[in-house]
Amino acid sequence: MRRHLYLLLILCAASILGMFWACNHPSNIDEQMPDVVSYNFNIRPILSDKCYKCHGPDASKRQAGLRLDMPESAFKALKDDPNAHVLVPGSPAMSELFRRVSTNDTTEMMPPANSNLKRLTPHEVDLVKKWIKQGAKFEKHWAFVPPKVVPLPEVKDKAWPKTPIDNFILQKQEQYGLKPNPEADKERLLKRVSFDLTGLPPSLDMMDRFLADKSSDAYGKVVDELMKSPAYGEKMTLHWLDVARYADSHGYQDDNYRTQWPWRDWVIHAFNENLPYDKFITWQLAGDLMPNATKEQLLATGFNRNHKITEEGGVINEEYRVAYVTDRTNTFGKALLGVTIECAHCHDHKYDPFSQKEYYQLFAFFNQVKEPGIQSTVGGPETYAKRPMMQVTNDDVKGILKFVNKQDTGKLIVSVMGDSEVYRKTYVLKRGNYDTHGDEVQPGTPKAILPFDSSLPKNRLGLAEWLFSRKNPLAARAFVNQTWQEFFGKGIVKSSGDFGMQGDLPSHPELLDWLSVDFMDHGWDIKRLVKQLVMSATYRQSAVVSPDKLKIDPDNTYLARGPRSRLPAEFVRDMVLASSGILNKTIGGPSVNPYQPAGLWENATSGRGILANYRQVHGPNLYRRGMYTLIKRTVPPVEMAIFDASxxxxxxxxxxxxxTPLQALLMENDPTVLEAARVLATKLLQEKSTSKEKVYKAFRLIICRKPNDKEQAILDSYYNEELKAMDLQTAGKVLNVGEYPLPDNLNKVNLAAMMKVVDAIYNLEEAITKT
Structure with missing residues (x-):
């Protein structure tokens, strides 16, 4: 155990040294002066960061009548000096913008010395100067221009690319003097792609088959096999549950139970059936409005009823109803457009060209839902879903909803969408207050993105058609970017929820456009997109980083090495359960309560409703995948929260x-991890093999590769040490964890010693890391 803790300390120290290195060896790539200065990629980010607070889209905060995000304003003479101009194309010396950002005179400098805004760096000042000298050409914000077909870049190393993606990646690497890593070894590559496509480690059988397969398409065959697994749909669904703010409770103080899990079953089914993305979203936005809507399409609209709902007496009905509509509007902007539309809820957006009026025009699409702010207080099963709602019958699960894992014959109801028969007017809400009406507005969309076509129906179905117009610049980009993020650790646009002026610029804008157009051209096919990513040479690279690459590109922005990241919280649990052989692979169904420290719910509850007290499940349900752990919003699962789950x-x-150290402490003490270690140790001891072979197999099951000689020797030595130090009483305490049955016919001392070794392997950094 001391050696185990020592190894953990080494890992922590390495992590700290890595952060220190990155901070003190920043990338020099972004400091290079481009031959042609781009307004979109070089100048606008500077203005947005340093100038738009006082000279941007928000009229209420604008100073001196000057707006720098629009050329017609930026080229005008100054309000208080008709002979001076902010910008004079070709002449930095005559441009007030350059003079003010480059001066050291505190009475004239911009941003003002008392503004709390950072001054432009010398490099940024030089960029502004060169841009003005080259003509000060403005461009529409890149994200609001529809993606266009771009030719594949020419690269010097023509042997490396395996898919068109690689041409874009390699072209940028060659530009900055980087070279890609060689392909990862087969074991690490298999682990990576298995977790990325199923959220589960590969089986020993799959490892052995892949290692033995010497054919040129061995990797492609494994990818196809993984994508056909039902676990593929579960893996893809996990991210969508975050996007859709799915939970098993209503979310406010009483935080009672809700039955939205059939919607989760539908999402898994949709991903496994490869429902095209445009249909996947249209059904969720407006399945209830489709001609001859089926129950499946209606169930899909649960997406927009996953928001928090109050059950508390004494609340103001309209205040909470408006809160629900606001949530749907904000979710639409962030999830499907990748913009911070919520910033225009109370006033015009300060940085992006979205007015408050446009916010409420978008709000109007969701303002017709036939729901009250409160319809019942905490009670029995009739409150587990809120109107509008649908019932899932036993006949449904035998027919059109056969993918719903309804485990009993009781009444099952789900909150879905449904508009009122009476039209509800929508108003601008002054300062965002629910009861302070301004001008009435009609359904519409931000003009800067794409004006709403008057021929479309002014409802959610029309909004879905608008979203998937080929002229819409954001729908494909936002989803492609989120999908890229899931496989490479961060998006091509790092700020995946903000493609606006304050968001990060795309690291590879041409690649983002190419992928977006290709995605649309091929019928919004999600599985095809996913396969493109994992088949690329970019994805297959080794994650090993050299000192030179760390110095040039510490954040791996230009992908000269493979992705390396810790597994998501739910997959940490799944890895432990799957590798030990106790994972319950049942797809879908109600959420469950696994082990949890005593008293958490009881100390943070109103004392009302089915979720007032924690009732742990038993038997097979205790070993379900992490995505099925019940999420009570006010007291989320502690082990998930520690690993950054939403x-x-x-x-x-x-x-x-x-x-954080809490993550290491969790892995050391979580009863699920300890129980899995005990169960795996039990299975190993029941096999006819040497202790060395048992340790070898445990390492492969958990780490997904064969241990090298040094690793094997350390673990063998640790087992022998524990075996010598272990007595029957101590063994009894070590083994007394979890509910999985313990055989009577095994040597408890041997079992406890082997359990310690397995537990140590679970606590290696590599066990919970995708490399």
């Missing part, structure tokens, strides 16, 4: 990824 309060398109 509590599903609101739409989340990108999880935080932290590295």
């Amino acid at each position: 509590n599903r309060d609101q739409c989340e398109v990108k999880r935080l990824r932290t590295n």
Whole structure:
């Protein structure tokens, strides 16, 4: 155990040294002066960061009547000096913008010394100067221009690319003097792609078959096999649950139970059936409005009823109803457009060209839902879903809803969408207050993205048609970017929920456009997109990083090495359960309560409703995948929270990824991990093999590769040490964890010693890391 802790300390120290290196050896790529300065990629980010607070889209905060995000304003003479101009194309010296950002005179400098905004760096000042000298040409924000077909870049190393993706990646690497890593070894590559496509480690059988297959298409065959697995749909669904703010409770103080899990079953089914993305979203936005809508299409609309709902007495009905509509509007913007439309809820957006009026025009599409702010207080099963709702019958699960895992004959109801028969007017809400009406507005969309076509129906179905217009610049980009993020750790646009002026620029804008157009041209085929990513040479690279690459590109922006990241919270659990052989692979069904520290719910509850007290499940349900762990919003599962899982309060398109001592403590003490170690050790001891062979097999099951000689020797030595130090009483304490049955006929001392070794392997960094 001391050696185990020592190894963990080494890993922590390495992590800290890595962060220190990255901070003190920043990338020099972004400091290079381009031959042609782009307004979109070089100048607008500077203005947005340093100038738009006072000279941007928000009229209420604008100073000196100057707006720098529009050329017609930026080229005008100054309000208080008709002979001076902010920008004089070709002449930095005559341009007030350049003079003000480059001066050291505190009475004239911009941003002002007292503004709390950082001054432009010397490199940024030089960029502004060169841009003005080259004509000060403005461009529409890149994200609001529809993606266009772009030719594949020419590259010097013509042997490396395996898919068109690689041409774009390699072209950028060659531009900055980088070279891609060689392909990862087969074991690490298999682990990577197995977790990325199923959220589960590969089986020993799959490892052995892949290692033995010397054919040129061995990797492609494994990819196809993994994508046909039902676990593919579960893996893809996990991200969508974050996007859709799915949870098993209503979310406010009483936080009672809700039955939205049949919608989750539908999402898994949709991914496995490869429902095209345009249909996948249209059904969720407006399945109830489709001609001759089926029950499946109606169930899909549960997406927009996953928001928090109150059951508390004394609340103001309209206040909460408006809150629900606001949530749907904000989710639409962030999840499907990748923009921060919510910033225009109370006033014009300060950085992006979205007015408050346009926000409420978008709001109007969701304002017709036939729902009250409160319809019942905490009670029995009749409150588990809220109107409008649908019932899932036993006949349904035998027919059109056969994918719903209804486990009993009781009444099952789900909240879905449904508009009122009476039209509800929509108004601009002054300062966002629910009861302060301004001008009435009609359904519409932000003009900067794409004006709403008057020929479309002014309802959610029309909004879905608008979203998937080939002229819409954001729908394909937003989804492609989120999908890229799932496989490479971060999006081509790092700020995947913000493609606006304050968001990150795409690292590979041409690639993002190419993927988006290709995605649309091939029928919004999600599986095809996923396969493109994992088949690329870019994805298959080794994750090993050299000092030179770390110095030039510490964040791996230009992908000269493979993706390396910790597994998501749910997959940490899945890895433990699957490798030990106790994973319950049942697809779908109600969420479950696995082990949890005593008293968490009881100390943070109103004392009302079915979720007032924690009732742990037993038997096979105790070993279900992490995505089926019940999420009570006010007290989310502690082991998930420690590993950065969302509590599903609101739409989340990108999880935080932290590295804290709590995560190591959890792996050391979580009863699920300890129980899995005991069960795997039991299975190993029941096999006719040497202790060395048992350790070897445990390592392969958990780490997904063969141990090298040094690793094998350390683990063998640890087993022998534990075996010598172990007595029957100590063994009894070690083995007393979890509910999985313990055989009576095994040597408990041997079992406890082997359990310690297995547990140590589970606690290696590599066990929970995709490399």
